[in-house]
Each structure stands twice: as C-alpha cells, then as structure tokens.
Amino acid sequence: MGENLYSVNFRYGRRGANLKEGTKTDTAVPLTQAEKVFDKLVAEKVKKGYREVGSDAPSQPDAAPAATREEAILNNIAAGGSPKWPLERAIWRAGELKIAEAGPGLINLIVTGEGLRDYCIAWSLGWCGGESSVEALTRLYRNPASAEFVARIAFEGMRSLADEADRSRLQFEIIELLPPHLRELVTNGNAEAFSAALKIYLDSQDSSRFAVLDRLYQIDSECARSGLLDILKTAPLQPNYFKQIRHIFKMAEYRLDAEVFAIIARRFEDEKAMYRRNHYGVRIPGDDYAYWSNSEWVYNEKTNECKEVETNELLNEMQSPNARIAYSSNTREYLLRRVWRTLKQLGEEGDADYANMAASILLQYVDSDAEEVVRNPHYQWDSSTYTYVVSHAVEWDIFAGYLTFNRILYENSPRYVYFPNTEAWRCREGYKPGDPEPEVREKAFPEIWEQNPDRLLQLVLESNCRSVHHFAVKALKSCPYFLAEIDVSTIVKIIDSPYEITAEFGCNLAVQNQYNRYPEHREVILAIVNCVFPSGRESACSWLEEQRDRILKDSELIATLITSLYEDVREFARRILSNVAMSDGTAKVLIGRIIAHLLAFEATDIYPTQTSILAGEIAETLLWCFPDRLRRLGLGVILDLLKHPIAQIQEFGANILLNHEIPAVDLPPELIESLIASPYEPMSLRSSKAMFDRPCCGIDRPYSTPTRTPQASSSPTL
Structure with a gap:
C-alpha cells in the first residue's frame, strides 16, 4: 500500500457458503495501528464462534455454534432485549431460525409494546410453529385492537400453520368480505369474467377499493389468483395500487410464493421511482412548481434569528388515504435490496427454496430485455502529444441494469462486479462484452443449484433468455446422476431449443444415452436433424445415411428433411433422393405432405425473404426428384398453388401445369385465369406464353390424353 503503510481486509462466513468481505481501513495506516485493528476484528469474530481457516484449534461439533446462537436468542427474548440487540430483532431472528422453543416466550410478549413488536411476534410464530402459536395468532388476527398490518401478518402465520380444512375455512371467511359481484364470480370460478370485473371495479379513484387485492391474495384460489396476477404484471407502482402491491410482495416473501415474488421483484427492477426525496422535501410529480417540504424557516422576532422547524406536510400526504405520491427512489432501492x-x-x-425462488426470477427475463453495451472511456492528458488519450474504459454488458438477475448469475463472477450505491453491474478490468465466458462457477450458491437440478432443467425448458441458458446448461453438466435419469421426451425438448448451447447439450445427452439408432429412436433423430446445432445435424444425417433403404419408406421423415429450415439438411435430402426408386405409394404420400406444407406457408413466416427462398428450394427439390409423378398431380391442388400469395409457390404450380399430362385445351378455364391474373408478373407472362405454346394433341406427348376433361377439385387430390 506504500512504504510502511498497511490495510486490513477481511473475509468471513460459513464453510461452503459465500464469504462476506470488506475492509476495516478506508486508507492505508501504519503497521502498529493496522495490527490493533486486525487483533480487535479477530477477537470479535472468535467470540461469535468463528475459527481461523487452518488454525490448530480443536474441532468442535458443527451444532455447537448453532446451539450457542439459539441459546443467546432465547436468553435475549427472556430478558426483554438488550442495549446491543433490540428485542424486536431477537424476536425476528427466532423466526428466521425456526426456533420452536421460542414460541412460549414470544406469546408472553404479545401486546407488551408497540405494533411493530406484535408484527415481529406474529411473523416469527408462523415459522416457529406449535399449537399454542396458532391460538395466539388467531387472537391477534381477530382482535379489533390489532393494527391492520399486524392482523395481516397474523393471517399469514395462521395460514402457514393451518391444515387443509382450516385453510378452506379461512378462505371462505375472506371470500365473504368481497363485494357481492366479485364474490359470486370467485365462488363460481369463472376466471375470465372475474378478471374483467376486477379491472372495472378498480377503475376508480376510491382508494378503499384497492384493499380487495390483499383479500384476493389471502383467498388465493385458482380464479382469484389468475385475476390478481394480471393486475400485478401491469398495474402502475403508483398511489392506490402500490400500497397493496407492497403488502402482497411481503406476503409472497413470507409464503415463499416464487411466482408472485418473482413477478413483483421484476416490476421493481423495471419501473422507475415516482419521485426522489431529498433533504428539503419532494416536488409533486407532474407539477414543476408544487413542493412538499420537510421543514420551514421561522423568524423569531425576539432573537432576530431564523430557525428551521420540521413540518408534517410530507408525512401527512404520504399517510393520506388519497395520497398523490408513492414508490420513492429510496423505497425502490430498499425493495431491490430486500x-x-x-x-x-x-x-x-x-x-x-433458494433455487425455486431464484429460478422464478430468472424466468421473468427474456432476450428482448437486453440493452446496448455501454462503454465509458476515461481520458488522461498526454504531455508528449498534447492530447487527451483513452487511459481505460468502463463497460456495462447487455443485462447490466438488472441487479437481482446479476446477483443470481454472477455473484462470484471474475468478469462482472457490482459496487454499492450504483445502478448496474459493470465489467471487470480485462473483460469485454462478448469475450468467452470463464469455466469457473459464477453463480451464487452453486451447491444449492446442484442439489436441485430440477430447477435448472426447468430453466432450460422454459427460459427465453440466452444468458439463463448458458448458466443452466453449465450448471447441469455438474449433475451427471440427474442427467442419466432424464427421459427421451425431455431430451427431445432440450434439443428443440432455439439456443445453440442448449441444443448441443441435448444432442450430447442423446449420444451418451445411445439414442441414435433408426427407427428405435426416430423421434430423437428427427429433433437433432432439425436443431440449431450444426454438428448435431451433421451427425443425424450420417446416422440416417446408414439406414438409407429404410428411411426411403418413411414419407414423414423424408418430408421433414426436404422442408427443413436448414440448407445442409435439405441438400442431404436431395442427395439421398437422387437416383433411387421410391414406390408409387410412398412417393404419392410424400408429395402430398410436402405440398400441404407449402400451402400452409404465409408470407410473414420466419422472414419474408427467407420464406420465399425456402419455398423455392422445396419446390425445386420436388420438380427435380419427382417430375413424372407431378405430371399426374390433381388440378385442384395445382389451382391452390397458383392462388398462393408467395410467388415461388405460384411458380411451382405453373411449372407443374406446363408439364402436365392434360393438354392445354382441356384445362379448366379457372386455371388459365389464375395464371393470367397472377400478381407475380414474370411468372404470369412466361407461364401464359408457355401454356399456349404447349402441344394440343396427344400424339406429340408421351402420355395419352384423357377422354374426359377433369374439373378442378376443392380438396387436394394426387
């Protein structure tokens, strides 16, 4: 740090968990002072039960520190708290650790302090459990003198300890408190009608109506939950809505309700604060001239001095039932930390439950949430050139602004870092967005993920975010026993992923499990041959090549190859179809499948240009491989091709018609009109001219002319 100057940094925590780290010296200090700081810190930690890594101290049972901790909490509660550790904090900690022995002492403390103490007691009793806890929570909930926030958490405690019958009774009680028309819809279970009615009911300036959202979450039936989730995903974090959404967030946190917790947590990330509070007060949103002050200056005539006096203007506004402000910058930052x-x-x-909750949060993010990479260069003066040059640059990656997302994925990352009181995770020095990701485990609490691989598999199957897939696939590779149990249908879903890293992972699983034999593993091979992983497609084609004679009898598989989105697979299909004899029955079914596929094309599928190119290639394959059979194609099918909005499919129909076995003079007028009316001018002119240049008598044609003119059919006929 400098000559004879030192700093004291520390890391501590449970074995196997992430270590907490920091510094005890903001600036470098002399050795003597640094040693004093160091010795004091070590003494504090040892007193709390910590031991130095690698120390020669005799090992103690792991339960000993925990027992000492629980005993300290129980003693603190029995003593009514201490100056260093407030009673409410000890009460809360007893609930966090689920100390059942704390129940009787907590019950004795009910109504011995302010509402905050009762809130902490109710919160903890729901975790500590016991029959006496249920009775105490029931009294708190039903006591008219209990504050509303105390009754609300008491209900959650009762609910967590209740059996199914008691939960049903509680649910019925809350349903009875709903407005009559909402009560009827919830009871009948009509989710769609209820959701619509709820939105109408909340379309009001009456703030008292919004309390219904708390009740709906307390009911939590399928119908009530469906309507509530719609509101939670879209309602603005502003007056009337925000108060109830905050209540529901805390209730979801208590229940460990991953779905609701994740939805609201994502809303906190996305929605900016309604206002920012400072020392002077708050400017009223939407009005540049209105201001609520925290204080005002009063002139004292006797002392001839001005004195700052606190006002209740802002506090009164915030506590008003019709408050015009909510969700401050401080509140948003607090909730994100929470x-x-x-x-x-x-x-x-x-x-x-960490893996369950974290997975639900990650599922809230999709690729379209990514933002542009931000680069902020820092300059320094170069005296040799008399110019400013870039000394270094700070960069932020595409998901940098999502704090919780990054905490979950990159808490231990060597490429990203978060500094307190900043708004985003930044790239560490030496890493640039787009560089290869490291092999190390970057996520927080990796052991929990590996102990719960089903949550990782859920992410692989359901996530629409590339970063999440990279995380989940890397983590799943550390779970070989779980991977060995994945069934075939799940492997197929993994292979079908639009993300190359996931498709590759699925292909490797298929190979490891020897799911590469046709026809036993036809479903897996079909998935691989159409996956986004090029090497996987190449392998699947080689497996099919080995069974060429057998697959030529499988019209569905051949049709899948010909209509593949990937050029290498379509080329493989043309190659195996060239110079082979296919039975008339198989060829007829195959042509029918492919033409039905073409007719289902829409100009908006994939990308318009790519759709046209794909349609043209598929048509070219049919014309090249089945020219004789196409000459006998039903006229109704040809008419459908000519009427298709995609020009290449119209041209395909015209090419079939040009070489059809039926003479031009015998063609139905509707076909000729369709050719002439085609909006695709090159095809219309060329095909019309060629049509009238065709020979009209059977002697010039290799096939005999039918004696009866066939009519265009409305249904496809081969």
Whole structure:
C-alpha cells in the first residue's frame, strides 16, 4: 500500500457458503495501528464462534455454534432485549431460525409494546410453529385492537400453520368480505369474467377499493389468483395500487410464493421511482412548481434569528388515504435490496427454496430485455502529444441494469462486479462484452443449484433468455446422476431449443444415452436433424445415411428433411433422393405432405425473404426428384398453388401445369385465369406464353390424353 503503510481486509462466513468481505481501513495506516485493528476484528469474530481457516484449534461439533446462537436468542427474548440487540430483532431472528422453543416466550410478549413488536411476534410464530402459536395468532388476527398490518401478518402465520380444512375455512371467511359481484364470480370460478370485473371495479379513484387485492391474495384460489396476477404484471407502482402491491410482495416473501415474488421483484427492477426525496422535501410529480417540504424557516422576532422547524406536510400526504405520491427512489432501492436479502438468506441456510425462488426470477427475463453495451472511456492528458488519450474504459454488458438477475448469475463472477450505491453491474478490468465466458462457477450458491437440478432443467425448458441458458446448461453438466435419469421426451425438448448451447447439450445427452439408432429412436433423430446445432445435424444425417433403404419408406421423415429450415439438411435430402426408386405409394404420400406444407406457408413466416427462398428450394427439390409423378398431380391442388400469395409457390404450380399430362385445351378455364391474373408478373407472362405454346394433341406427348376433361377439385387430390 506504500512504504510502511498497511490495510486490513477481511473475509468471513460459513464453510461452503459465500464469504462476506470488506475492509476495516478506508486508507492505508501504519503497521502498529493496522495490527490493533486486525487483533480487535479477530477477537470479535472468535467470540461469535468463528475459527481461523487452518488454525490448530480443536474441532468442535458443527451444532455447537448453532446451539450457542439459539441459546443467546432465547436468553435475549427472556430478558426483554438488550442495549446491543433490540428485542424486536431477537424476536425476528427466532423466526428466521425456526426456533420452536421460542414460541412460549414470544406469546408472553404479545401486546407488551408497540405494533411493530406484535408484527415481529406474529411473523416469527408462523415459522416457529406449535399449537399454542396458532391460538395466539388467531387472537391477534381477530382482535379489533390489532393494527391492520399486524392482523395481516397474523393471517399469514395462521395460514402457514393451518391444515387443509382450516385453510378452506379461512378462505371462505375472506371470500365473504368481497363485494357481492366479485364474490359470486370467485365462488363460481369463472376466471375470465372475474378478471374483467376486477379491472372495472378498480377503475376508480376510491382508494378503499384497492384493499380487495390483499383479500384476493389471502383467498388465493385458482380464479382469484389468475385475476390478481394480471393486475400485478401491469398495474402502475403508483398511489392506490402500490400500497397493496407492497403488502402482497411481503406476503409472497413470507409464503415463499416464487411466482408472485418473482413477478413483483421484476416490476421493481423495471419501473422507475415516482419521485426522489431529498433533504428539503419532494416536488409533486407532474407539477414543476408544487413542493412538499420537510421543514420551514421561522423568524423569531425576539432573537432576530431564523430557525428551521420540521413540518408534517410530507408525512401527512404520504399517510393520506388519497395520497398523490408513492414508490420513492429510496423505497425502490430498499425493495431491490430486500429481494436479494431474502434470496441470500435462503442461500446461506442451504434452503432448496433458494433455487425455486431464484429460478422464478430468472424466468421473468427474456432476450428482448437486453440493452446496448455501454462503454465509458476515461481520458488522461498526454504531455508528449498534447492530447487527451483513452487511459481505460468502463463497460456495462447487455443485462447490466438488472441487479437481482446479476446477483443470481454472477455473484462470484471474475468478469462482472457490482459496487454499492450504483445502478448496474459493470465489467471487470480485462473483460469485454462478448469475450468467452470463464469455466469457473459464477453463480451464487452453486451447491444449492446442484442439489436441485430440477430447477435448472426447468430453466432450460422454459427460459427465453440466452444468458439463463448458458448458466443452466453449465450448471447441469455438474449433475451427471440427474442427467442419466432424464427421459427421451425431455431430451427431445432440450434439443428443440432455439439456443445453440442448449441444443448441443441435448444432442450430447442423446449420444451418451445411445439414442441414435433408426427407427428405435426416430423421434430423437428427427429433433437433432432439425436443431440449431450444426454438428448435431451433421451427425443425424450420417446416422440416417446408414439406414438409407429404410428411411426411403418413411414419407414423414423424408418430408421433414426436404422442408427443413436448414440448407445442409435439405441438400442431404436431395442427395439421398437422387437416383433411387421410391414406390408409387410412398412417393404419392410424400408429395402430398410436402405440398400441404407449402400451402400452409404465409408470407410473414420466419422472414419474408427467407420464406420465399425456402419455398423455392422445396419446390425445386420436388420438380427435380419427382417430375413424372407431378405430371399426374390433381388440378385442384395445382389451382391452390397458383392462388398462393408467395410467388415461388405460384411458380411451382405453373411449372407443374406446363408439364402436365392434360393438354392445354382441356384445362379448366379457372386455371388459365389464375395464371393470367397472377400478381407475380414474370411468372404470369412466361407461364401464359408457355401454356399456349404447349402441344394440343396427344400424339406429340408421351402420355395419352384423357377422354374426359377433369374439373378442378376443392380438396387436394394426387
């Protein structure tokens, strides 16, 4: 740090968990002072039960520190708190650790302090459990003197400890409190009608109506939940809505309701604060001249001095039932910290619910949420050239602004870092967005993910975010026993992923399980031959090549190859079809499948240009491989091709007609009109001219002319 100057940095935590780190010296200090700081810090940690890594101290049972900790909490509760550790904090910690022995002491403390103490007691009793806890929570919930926020958490505690019968009774009680028309719809279970009625009911300036959202979450029936989720995903975090959404967030946190918790957590990331509070007060949103002050200056005539006096203007506004402000920048920052605090606590306890909650949050993000990479160069003066030159640059990657997302995926990453009181994760020095990702485990609490690989598999199957797929695939590779149990249908879904890393992972699973034999594993091979992983497609084609004679009898498989989105697969199909004899029955079914596929094309599929190119290649393959059979194609099918909006498919129909066995003079007028009326001018002119240049008598044609003129059919006929 400098000559004879030192700093004291520390890392501590549970074995196997992420270590907490920091510094005790903001600036470098002399050795004597640094040693004092160091010795004091070590003494504090040892006193709390920590041991130095690699120390010669005799090992103690792992349960000893935990027992000492629980005993300290129980003693603190019995003593009514201490100056260093407030009673409410000890009460809360007893619930976090689920100390059942704390129940009786907590019950004795009910109504011995302010509402906050009762809130903490109700919160903890729901985790500590026990029959006496249910009775105490019931009294708190039904006591008219209990504050609304105390009654709300008491209900959650009762619900968590209740059996199915008691939960049903609680649900019925809350349903009875709903407005009559909403109560009827919830009871009948009409989710669509209920959702519409709920939105109409909330389309009001009456703030008292919004309390219904709390009740709906307390009911939590399928119908009520469906309507509530619609609101949670779209309602603005502004007055009337925000208060209830915050209540529901805390209830979801208590229940470990991953779906609701994740939806609201994502809303906190996305929606900017309604206002920013400073020392002076708050400017009223939407009005540049209105201001609520925290204080005002009062002139004292006797002392001839001005004195700053606190006002209740802002506080009164915030507590008003018709408040015009909500969701400040401070509140948003607090809630974002709380989201990670909840996850982190679960992770540090090794709780499987960490993986469940974190997976639900990751599923909220999709590729379209990514933003542009931001690069902020820093300059310094170069005296040799008399110019400013770039000394270094700070960069932010595409998902940098999503704090919780990055916490979950990159808490231990060597390429990203988060600095407190900043708004985004930045790239570490030496890493640039787009560089190869490291092989190390970057995620928070990797052991929990590996102990719960079903959540990783859920991400692979359901996520629409590339970064999440990279994370989940890398983590799943550390779970060989779980991978060995994945069934065939799930492997097919993995192979069908639009992300190359996931498709490659699925292909490797198929090979490892020897799912590469036709026809036993036809479904898997079909998935691989049409996956986004090029090497996988190449392997699948080689497997099929080995069974050429057998696959030529499989019209569905051949049709899949010919209509593949990938040029290498279509080329493989043309190659195996060249110079082979296919039975008339198989060829007829195959042509029918492919033409039906073409007719289903829309100009908006994939990309318009690519759709046209694909249609043209498929048509070219049919004309090249089945010219004789196409000459006998039903006129109704040809008419459908000529009427198709894609020019290449119209041209395909015209080419079939030009070489058809039926003479031009015997063609139905509707076919000729369709050719002439084609909006695709080159095809219309060329095909019309060629049509009238065709020979009219059977002697000039290799096939005999039918004696009866066939009519165009409305249904495809081969």
